[in-house]
Amino acid sequence: MQANAKYIPLSKPERPAKSVIRVVDSACAVCGSFRCALVLKGKDRDFNNTTTDVFTLVRCAQCGLIYLNPRPSTGELGAIYPPTYPSYNHDFQRATTTFGLDKRLKQILSLLPPPEGERRTGVLHLGSGDGYVLKRLNDLAGNELETHALDVSLQAVVVAAAHGHMTYPGFAEESKLPYNDFDLILLGHLLQRVTDPRLLLLSVFECLRPGGIAWLECANIDAPSIQWLQEGAWGGYQIPRNWFLFNRKHIEQLAAEVRFEFAHFAYSRQGQYWRAKGSIATVKGTQLAKKVSRRLSCDFGTALEAAGQTSNMLIALKKPS
């Protein structure tokens, strides 16, 4: 080894956006219907290093589900989730968290039954990214959890493994996960981003212990803020990564078909963040214009919350004991 060799930090490589990525036809993931009506055509508004392609969102004529048709092939996940994707690049040294993460994680922990004897509570995070959320959850639980992380990004899984999680690269539906094993499975905003949400829920059901909890967050298309979808300023937009957009009834139907019980349901303030995020992405003006836009959207988000529904659903599903 050269004693005087200069340390050169790794930097994230710049990469161009891809054109004409592979796509596959899609149908409604809830009722299976192919009958649909155009909602909008749009591009990725969050990243400039994914794809330049234009995608089409449609609404199911039978049950109202909104979905991307056609949607990217799973072989293009590396294109539509760039190396700079936030879930792969958390700052683990950061002392504080954003958007009420700790509050939500404490709420999730409160839903769990007390551990039995010497056995540690097993938690699996599907779509874990670099494992930051899982680590934060374990910190809040006094490091008493046995943590498992699964993600399709090898880059993210390597970081998650380095932070002490048991890791699984790949898709939950195809991975050899243990049956009847986990007390808690976190899905975050994953259900809206997989090829077959029903199959994913079935895999989750099989991996949970009886009495175990699956925690989901999903965009809510019944929120009044859906009016911003057309301009791309609604959090659930996220073309081309969001493939299915649900309301409460859709989730209830899928959960019932898999034999889950509803343990908890709430609308959350995440909608504010999404609207603010959308504003930042769409307002091409001065810093002041962006600030004003963000402020207004947060105020409007608060008003919507007071009125009932926001654009984010928090759901806990229980596997019957």
Ligand SMILES: [Zn+2]
């Ligand atoms: Zn449908």
